[in-house]
Structures are given as C-alpha cells and as structure tokens.
Amino acid sequence: IPAEEGTDYRMTPCLSPLAQFRRDFHVLSGVDNAAASGQGNGHTNSMSGLMTGTLFTGRGPSGPSVDQVIAAKIGGESRFRSLQIGVAQESFGESMQRNMSWAGYERALPPEMIPHRLFDRLFGQREEGWVNRKRSILDAVQSDASSLKKKLPTDDQNRLEEHMSGIRDLERSIAALPEEYRRVDPPDFDGDMKDWPRIAKLQSDLLVQALATRQTRVASYMLTKCQSISRFPWLGYTSARHHDYTHAEGRVSGADGAEGQRVLRDICKWHVEEFAYLVAKLKSIPEGDGSVFDRTALIFVHEHAEANPHKNSGLAMLVAGGVGKMAKGRHTRVTGTAGDIYLTVADEIVGAGIGKFPTASKKISSLLA
Template sequence: MALPWMESTAVWGEQRNQQNTGAEAPLRFAVLFAGNGFHGQEWWAKGAGAAMELGGVLTPLTDYRERMLFLEGLYNEEALKGNIHSSQTGNLLSGAPLASGGEIRSGASIDQVLAQRYGRGTKVPSLVLACEKSNPSVHKNYSMLYSSHISWSSPTTPTPLELYPALAFDRLFKEGSHRSDESVLDAVLSDASDLRRNISTADRRKLDEYLDSVREVERRIELAAERGELQGWKPTLQQPNIARPANGAPQDIGEHMRLMCDLLVLGFQTDATRICTLKLNNDHSSLRFANLGIDYMIHHLLSHQDSDDWLKVNQFFVEQLAYVARKLDAIQEGERTALDNSMILFCSSMLTGRTHDATQLPVLLLGGAGGKLETGRVLNYRDQPNRKMCSLYLSLMDKFGVTLDKFGDSTERLKNI
C-alpha cells in the first residue's frame, strides 16, 4: 500500500510492478522444463510466421508458429563450470554459481522473483509443479537436488515441488482465507502504527486522513460488489471446472503430465496464480515411457542416442507444451486469448543429451505477453556479444513491470525481445 508524501520521512525505494486492476487481463508467466536436452539433429526452426519450418522435435507446435519466438545460442556461463547435469540445471533460471561438495547454494530464479514482486496479489503467488520426485543424492561432487529443481526461492532454498495433482488442486482451490478478501487497511495496520510513532504531528494528521479515505473507498467497493456494479477484468472461471484429481501420483506418466498441464491452465484461468513452473522431468531423469511403447530404457540413457525412440519421447514432451497453448488459446479474454496474455518459456538444461552440450541451450517462448512480445520469429544470438540467459530474463521481467538493474550474471537486456 503506497503512502502519500510526508515531510518527516525520507523517500527511497525501487520501481514496483503495477498490479492489474483495470479492464485488461493480467499477464501470466509459465516455465515448462524438459531435462537431458533433445535430439541433436531435430531441434531447429527456420523462417518466420506461418512459413516457419520446424525440426522434428517441434512438429507438435506447427499450429503455433506465429505465436512462437525461437531463440538460438543462449547460454549460462556458470553451467559450463563444475560437472554435467546438476551444474547445468540448478542455475538454469538464475545464472547463479553453484556450490559443490554436496553443499546447496544457487540463486533466486526468475519465477520466484516475479512471484515475490508481481504474483503476490493472487491466492498462490507461485505454483511449482513436477512429474518426477526430487533426487537427494550426489553426482560427481554436486548435489542432485540441482538436477531436480529449477525454481529457487533463495540461494539456499529450492522451492518445494508439488508432485501430486490432488494436492496442487487443493492449494489452488481449497477453501480458506484469500488475500483479496482481507481489507488492505487490516493488512497494514501494524506497519501503519509503527510508522505513526516516527513521524511529525502534521504527518500523523495526513496519515490518518489518508487511511480514512482508503477505508471509505473499500466500503464503497464492497457496496458496489453487493449491487453487482463492479467493472473491469474478471476471470472466465470463478470455480474449477474439473473434479479434484485422485490422491497419489498417477502411474501413467502421460496422465500425470496432462493433469499438471490442466492445473497450470486452470490456475491461470481462475486467476488463482499468475506464475507457474512445470518440471516435466528431472535432468538425469529415470522416467520410462510405457505409454509410448518405449519401456526398455530410462530417459537419461535414451538421451545418449539420437534414435527414433528418443525423437518420439522429445515430441511427447513438446506435445505437453502444445496442449497448454491450445487450452489457453481457447480462453477468450476480451480481444485477446489467455495465450496472448501469457509468456510460456520452454527450455532444457542442455542442447543434446548425447554430448551434454550446454554451450547453447534450447529455448523458445510461446504467447504474446499481452501484446508486448513480437512472435513468429527466429532469433540467433550465437555470434552476438551478449547471449546470456539472464539477459533474456531481464527483458522478460520488464514486461511485468519488474525492472532490475542486474539479474544473475547480466546487467543488460537481450536485444530484440
């Protein structure tokens, strides 16, 4: 809650995001992660718009070429240090240096920075979903927790994963207090009392008048809501339109991923959350794919060969992204769709599992960011002086009104984003 100017207080602070309170739908951000990279010869895109050509991995996205931004050549410098897998994943969304020797230290990830500065107006500031359990072991002197977590609330705190669809559903929709149900004044009265003791008599009068005016606005809004007079953007759903999933984790990985995709979309559609990460699998993953008729080898070992089965698994992962895009695009929000009002980052920890190549990463964006992102393009940064992932993150956070001077290892925005 912003304060009026006061003669007895210093003025300082940083630029804050503008929470959406008008007729425009809010902007949402999602990250879908697939570990172990992709088929070495089939991750590519060429051309622009509806004429864009896609490699075999990306064929499920054919209908969304004009809503896609394909980025080549980006990398995390810190991911080239240390070992493979863990050191290439634990800082994927932060660009932070990682501690070795089994110690846990990374950096706050872009999704959590946005959750803290942009997502706090929703019931769930950040929804962190996963389809494979966290691995607590150590691999080549680095904790495998790095391979299991892309979302970090702080340098020493990987954000807890929600593996079970039913519990994720409960977090979004279980009855309980909601931030927006609480009076703004009730939420800040303690802080206001502390402030009142440290300001001049004139400023105390100004503060009291200001708080009284806010209370009056709240009262008028409450009465307007009772009369049905409120205008502006409203979620297309007030309550979930799917049943609560069964307890436990589905045994079929296809069903598990699809449920998590449904929850991501439902969270956005009901405005229960605006920030979500969905980790489809771990890096160094042990998932098997009986649903695809590929049950003879775990994901990690499959990634070591550019085979037809590996391509089939890659396409299955990209199909989850296409499914999310299709569902969001079916939700109309004024002149745009929910996909137009979203940014979905799809990425992996390495380009190919066969070579563990992290000198350039597979990265694409889907959605229009509320008209702020020009899509239908392929951008190549391989020969550019700045090709840092953290530069991309600075550019993306700008679109949420979260403006930072530095993030991770970057102090400059990525060109043309």
C-alpha cells in the same frame, strides 16, 4: 532447431506439435548457459546456471531462480506469490535435479506433483465426509454463484458458467484417478513412473485455472526431472531409460545409433506436445477481448544444448504468449545468455522491472516487436 532463421523456417519434427500455434511463439537458438561451469555432475551445475544464473555450490544454487526474482516484483498481491508444479516423481539424483524453483542460497521450493493436493490448495480442502458423498467443492458457493449470475450481462454469465464447468470437470478427472495417485511413493529401483501424460494434463489444467482466477501471476512447471532415468511406455519405449538414450549407451539394446536418435526425437516431441496442450488451454479461456494466453508469457527450456556431452552453449528456448511487445512466429539465432533472455522477457515483455539478473548483460532486441 530449425535450419532456417526468420519467419519462413521449416518446422522440425520436435516442434511439429506447435504447428497450429506457429505465430504465437519465438524459437531462440544459440543461447549460452553462462553459469554452468564449476563443480557438479554435468546436470546439477547446468540446472543451477539455467534457473538461477549462479554457480552450483555442491548442494544447490547460489541464489534465487528467475521465477522467484520475478515473483518478488509482481507476485505480492496474488493469493500465491508463485506456484511450483511438477509431474515426474523420480527420487533419483540430487535436490538440484528435482527442483526448478529456489528461494535463495540452497533453499529449494519443491514442486507439487499430486493433482489432489494442488486442487485443494487452489480451491479449498474438502472434508472427508464430503468426498465420500461425492459432492462437489462448488456446492459451497453455488448459492452465491447463482446470485452473482443474475447481476451479470449475458457474456459474463457464460464465462461464469464456463469457469464453474471447468472446475467441475477437473474435480471429476482428479476424483477418477486411482488411489495410489494421491501420494508420492518411493519409486522402484528402475524409476518407472505412473501415468505421466494423464497427470501432466491435469497439472496443466490446474495451472491454467490458477492463472485465470488470478490466484498467482508466476509459476514454474517441471515436466521432467533433470537426468531422467524413466522409460516411456506410452510412446512404446520400455527397453532403455531416457538417460541411456541421451548418452547413446551401447550396452543397452536400442539406445545407440540411428534407432536411439529416433527415440530421442519422439521423446522430445512428446515434451513439446505437453507444452502445446498448455498453450491450447490458455487460449481456450477468454479474458477481456482475448484469452488468458494473450496476457501470459511462457518460456520453455532445457538445461543442455546436447545431452551427451552436457553441452551448455547453443541452447534452444521457446518464448510464447501474447503479453507485451513480444516478437513471435520466427526463429532467431542469438548471441547472448539465458540471463539475457530472462531479463528481456521480465522487463520488456512482462513489465516486472527486475532490472538485473546474474549472467545478463543486455536485452535481446530480436525478441521484441
């Protein structure tokens, strides 16, 4: 969290991947996860409070998550009312720790973690012989696309070409994944993951395509599982797990002290790098006189302000995008709840008209331009 408020705050190491997009997002700190009290292991109750504004029942939340509340208002005319996307395949922990989206009381909406499956949901199931012949899903629409292109002005012809090329590039990238990436396997006891960064970028690419093609207007994206026990070999850290670092477990070499804090900063920075990748992708797709990013609102959240004590007050959140009257390019310390943030974004920025949300009692005026 930056030490300074306003537009001239100094970028922290964790936020540095977003430096080039400084004017495109708003840092909010001091946010209260007001519904995180009650039963739970410190993670389950925090996730329930953060995503739904309701108490943890022991099995799940007491109501729907914010994405589903918004989807109920604006998702009805889309092919998918909402999409749930994930990356980490850890099976450790409870359902509340593996799911961000909830349809209602204790009803989880699990994220799709396999790029092959998400691609097929968006662009159609490919029969096995087709795959074996290494043909493209685009072959089925090539004739129609060629006919359409002749009727379009030059700018729109270029956009159609870019769209088709983007889908083909995604198809090639997914086809190049090892065979084991086509399934979710029960992980080994140590919980280590597959090539997380590679999968994360593919999932981000697919999410951007889903938004750009208007297949959905609402999505949740769970990059990491709550209470992660994974290591981060792509960052060079293999001796301890994420959860060990967050709790400074001295029994694990390198997890406590200054070294452990440095590792945590690197892990945090990597999460923000993936968010920055998503922002860049949204900005790369033209729409109207701007980009898909200019018509999108993004919220980046974590269930704790401090992981070691499971602190639920003083959370930091990032709100990014170009839609509506969003104030950007600044850091603001707010007095309010996660529900207040959601209500402000949903009603004043997105225009979803949800009207209310658990734990919300006001709109956050500093978030509005």
